Every structure is written in C-alpha cells, then in structure tokens.
Amino acid sequence: MNTVAIILNPNAGNKKLMNQMEEIETELKETFSNVKIYQTKQEGDGAKYVEKLASSVDLIIGAGGDGTIFELVNALAPLQERPAFAILPGGTCNDFSRTIGINQEPLLAAKQIKEKKIKQIDIGTFNHQYFLNFWGIGLISKVSEQMDKNSKKLGKMSYYIQASKLIFQNEVFHLKIESDDSTYDDDAVMVVIGNGSFLGGVQSFFPQANIQDGLLDVLIIKQASMQNFWTWLQSQVNDDYPDKKNEEIVYFRTNSLKIEAQPIQKIDCDGELIDETPSTISILPQHLTMLVGDV
Ligand SMILES: Nc1ncnc2c1ncn2[C@@H]1O[C@H](COP(=O)(O)OP(=O)(O)OP(=O)(O)O)[C@@H](O)[C@H]1O
Numbered sequence: 001m002n003t004v005a006i007i008l009n010p011n012a013g014n015k016k017l018m019n020q021m022e023e024i025e026t027e028l029k030e031t032f033s034n035v036k037i038y039q040t041k042q043e044g045d046g047a048k049y050v051e052k053l054a055s056s057v058d059l060i061i062g063a064g065g066d067g068t069i070f071e072l073v074n075a076l077a078p079l080q081e082r083p084a085f086a087i088l089p090g091g092t093c094n095d096f097s098r099t100i101g102i103n104q105e106p107l108l109a110a111k112q113i114k115e116k117k118i119k120q121i122d123i124g125t126f127n128h129q130y131f132l133n134f135w136g137i138g139l140i141s142k143v144s145e146q147m148d149k150n151s152k153k154l155g156k157m158s159y160y161i162q163a164s165k166l167i168f169q170n171e172v173f174h175l176k177i178e179s180d181d182s183t184y185d186d187d188a189v190m191v192v193i194g195n196g197s198f199l200g201g202v203q204s205f206f207p208q209a210n211i212q213d214g215l216l217d218v219l220i221i222k223q224a225s226m227q228n229f230w231t232w233l234q235s236q237v238n239d240d241y242p243d244k245k246n247e248e249i250v251y252f253r254t255n256s257l258k259i260e261a262q263p264i265q266k267i268d269c270d271g272e273l274i275d276e277t278p279s280t281i282s283i284l285p286q287h288l289t290m291l292v293g294d295v
Helices: 021-029 045-053 066-076 095-099 106-114 139-146 157-166 223-235
Strands: 003-008 034-039 059-064 084-089 118-126 129-131 134-138 173-179 183-188 190-194 216-221 249-254 256-262 266-269 272-276 279-291
Touching: 003 021, 003 045, 021 034, 021 106, 045 059, 045 066, 059 066, 066 084, 066 095, 066 129, 084 095, 084 106, 118 134, 134 139, 139 190, 139 266, 139 272, 173 216, 183 216, 216 256, 216 279
Parallel strands: 003 034, 003 059, 059 084, 084 279
Antiparallel strands: 118 129, 118 279, 134 190, 134 266, 173 183, 173 256, 190 216, 216 249, 256 279, 266 272
16 A cells, blocks of 8 residues: 545645645655645545546545545445545544544544554445435434534534524424334434444444444434433433333334435435435445544
8 A cells, every 4th residue: 555645625624634734744655655635626626536546546535524525435435446545534523534533633643544454344325325424314404404614613513503403393204214124104303324423523323333234323213202312412322322112212223224204305414415305225335445543
C-alpha cells in the first residue's frame, strides 16, 4: 500500500482539517511513498476524483465531513475493483469515523492510518445508493431537513436542539415492513436502520452495531413511545438495549427489508436527504476495505 490519494473538502467543518493538511501530509509521507492531495471545489467533485483515481491508487483517504464521506463511498461502492478507504474527520459529527475508532483530532487520525489496520466493512444499499451509518425516515429526516449551514456551525448540539423542537410534533405515518426476520404493519413516527453505531456524533442508537456481521439494525419508534424514547436517548443506552419487551420500541436485525410508508416519507441517508419511500434496503457484507483505528 504505497499510492495514496487524499480527497479533501477544504471548506468542511471549521477548516481545522484544512489548516493541518501540511502537517498531515508530512506525517503520511513517512509511511506511504506517494501521497497526493486533491481538493474539491463543490459537491460532485469528490465522486469525480474517485472515478478518475480508483484504479491507480492503493488507498483513498476521504478528508472532510459526513457529506464528503457519503459522496466518496457512493462513488467507490459500485466499482468492481475498489482501493482501500480511510477517513480523516473534518466535519460536524464524523459518525462513521467514530464507529471505526478513528481519533477526531486529524493529526492523530493520520497516525492511525499509518498503522494500516485493515477491516472489511459492511455497507448498506438501496435504490443504487449506499450508506455507512444509517437510513432513516420520520423524525430523523425532519431534523436533517431543518438543519442548515448556520445551525451546523453550532456542532452536534444543533442536532439535538432541532430534534427537541420537533419531537413533540409527533407526525405519525403508516409503516409497512417486510423482511425474512420480521414484519410490521402499524403506525410509527420514526424508523432508523443502522450499520454504524454513531448518529449525530453520539453512540446512541446502535451501541452494539457490528460493521462486519452482514446485518442491519432496524429500530421502529411507535407514536406512544416518543417520551420514553427521548428519556432513553438522554440516558445514553445501556448494555441490554434495545429491550425487546418494550412494546413501544420495535427492534430487530436483518440483511434485507422492504419499507413502505403512507404518506410517502423523505429518506435521510447518512445525514443527506436523497430519496423517498418505498425502499428496499439491503446490506453488502464486508464490501469495503477500510483502514480503522482502535476497534
Ligand atoms: N470546496 C467546497 N466548498 C464547499 N462545499 C463543498 C466543497 N467541496 C465539497 N463540497 C460539498 O459540501 C458538502 C458538505 O461537506 P462536508 O459534509 O464535508 O462538510 P460539513 O457540512 O462541514 O460537515 P458535516 O456534514 O459533518 O456537517 C458536501 O456535499 C460536499 O460535496
């Protein structure tokens, strides 16, 4: 593993990553003989770089926030031959980098990447889109919808401020889920399907998510559960979560499922609003070779 392309969004987050790039490049060059930085100028540039570079590099390092990582993963995942992938966290939440134990200090993350600790990682897919962290409808996508660049500057707290504003609106939809492992046909206010264990910067929804088990974690929140759910979210999850005896929270694991909602719901995928229901979601087991940190 010698040839490395760093695809960098210079405007991600608070530009902390951008300001440390020289130092990071020097650090990486101690281990990798050929390191080049490619700066994106706008949305779509990251994907173009992946298409151009994937067949000629051993490792692509995504340097930016979750939006940049989402774009790069969506360009890498459909390729037949995929170089290894790593993350230098530079955004607000950096959810998947946390799941794979990458330090949130970019220079320390670079030191971890130098260790070349490799894992084959599952990724989720639906309608030719791919996700590392989560697929969600209901409350979760409403929070994303109302987040703008200004509120993002507040960092991950802004997710919770938005969520707490919306949580009592409790907009119910009718949900139908079919999978080999479970079915559901009832009202709900939110569905979150997880691959990674972090969401909005905290290890809240799926603390025991395993990114190599070929399974998606499916969490359905029914209407009456919002108060419980919020209490639970604040209490930051204990080991026996989710308690399957709790009738207000439905939880199961599966490798694929079909979801319909009435009225149609917007889909939030790794923090990006990109599609609408219905959707058939599945997992691509150990599809991506990633350099991980302390996991
Ligand atoms: N040079 C650039 N200037 C502005 N936007 C860019 C640039 N390069 C890429 N983008 C786009 O900006 C969007 C947001 O980027 P990214 O997620 O990396 O940063 P962020 O929004 O600050 O972080 P987070 O998503 O964690 O809050 C992405 O969709 C990305 O494609």
